[in-house]
Amino acid sequence: GAVVSQHPSWVICKSGTSVKIECRSLDFQATTMFWYRQFPKQSLMLMATSNEGSKATYEQGVEKDKFLINHASLTLSTLTVTSAHPEDSSFYICSARLASSSNEQFFGPGTRLTVL
Amino acid sequence: DAKTTQPTSMDCAEGRAANLPCNHSTISGNEYVYWYRQIHSQGPQYIIHGLKNNETNEMASLIITEDRKSSTLILPHATLRDTAVYYCIVRVARGNQGGKLIFGQGTELSVKP
Numbered sequence: 615g616a617v618v619s620q621h622p623s624w625v626i627c628k629s630g631t632s633v634k635i636e637c638r639s640l641d642f643q644a645t646t647m648f649w650y651r652q653f654p655k656q657s658l659m660l661m662a663t664s665n666e667g668s669k670a671t672y673e674q675g676v677e678k679d680k681f682l683i684n685h686a687s688l689t690l691s692t693l694t695v696t697s698a699h700p701e702d703s704s705f706y707i708c709s710a711r712l713a714s715s716s717n718e719q720f721f722g723p724g725t726r727l728t729v730l
Numbered sequence: 731d732a733k734t735t736q737p738t739s740m741d742c743a744e745g746r747a748a749n750l751p752c753n754h755s756t757i758s759g760n761e762y763v764y765w766y767r768q769i770h771s772q773g774p775q776y777i778i779h780g781l782k783n784n785e786t787n788e789m790a791s792l793i794i795t796e797d798r799k800s801s802t803l804i805l806p807h808a809t810l811r812d813t814a815v816y817y818c819i820v821r822v823a824r825g826n827q828g829g830k831l832i833f834g835q836g837t838e839l840s841v842k843p
Contacts, residue, residue: 618773648831657817658774658833707773709831719831721766721773 616642618710620722627698628730634694635725637708643688644710648719649681652705664691698729733757734818739838742812748805750837752818755799760822763794764831765803767814774817774833777803808841815839 617640627633637647645666650658662672662683670683682694691710695702707724735753742748754763762781766774778785778792780801785792791804805812817836 620773650833657835658768660830660832663830705771709773718776721775723773724771726771 616640616710616712616718616720618708618720618722620706620708620725622725623723624726624728626728626730629699630697632694632696633698633727634692635706635708635727637691637693637710637722639689639710639720642710642712644691644712645688646711647685647691648709648711649683649691649693650707650709652707652724658707661693695727698727700729703727703729733820733832734834736816736818736834736837738835739840741840741842742805742808744810744841744843745807748808748812748839748841750803750805750816750818750839751800752803753800754818754820757798757820758822761820762822763792763798763801764819764821765790765792766817766819766831766833767812768817768836769811769814777816808839810841810843813839813841 619638621636647664649661651661652658660673661676662670664670664683664685666685666688672678680696685691705724709719709721711719762779764779765777768774778790780792794801815836815838817833819831
């Protein structure tokens with residue numbers, strides 16, 4: 615299957631700093647990427663849908679000014695957590711959808727963010 | 731809104747078949763049933779999907795009832811590496827609403843030796 619990578623795999627930062635997470639589709643083009651957040655013992659929660667070349671669409675309750683999403687190319691989307699706080703500590707997972715009619719999605723391995 | 735209902739947890743003996751049920755009584759005619767699984771601290775992995783016919787691939791079989799209100803994922807010979815949370819998701823496969831995977835709580839499957 616298609617491969618999606620995330621970088622970094624884990625990050626520890628101080629409260630108040632910003633953290634950027636990259637999501638790349640390695641062997642296919644993805645017009646649409648999705649960002650999820652997962653807290654311990656909970657399910658994945660969809661944060662936003664990222665379309666190449668346009669503004670991201672955020673789910674209800676997700677602050678667009680805090681979670682900045684950029685999808686500048688068909689193989690790269692970035693999520694920046696601005697002014698991170700301990701409550702932003704979570705597992706962030708991206709997925710990429712094949713640029714075809716199949717609508718198949720492939721998930722990255724996730725990024726563990728810990729804010730001190 | 732929860733569109734699927736799954737048991738919270740299940741146990742299965744290694745080497746036996748694991749049968750994971752899912753209820754989706756409000757499924758629409760253009761919605762497919764998808765199954766993903768998530769091994770601890772990893773991203774979800776696609777397993778199988780179907781519309782109304784039973785499906786089989788190298789990983790599993792998907793049995794969908796005739797009224798499409800429920801389905802069962804079957805892992806024919808479960809191994810310890812199949813221990814994971816299994817998610818049943820219904821979604822439109824095509825069009826503008828296609829592609830949004832909304833995860834419920836899933837079933838935590840524990841395969842025991």
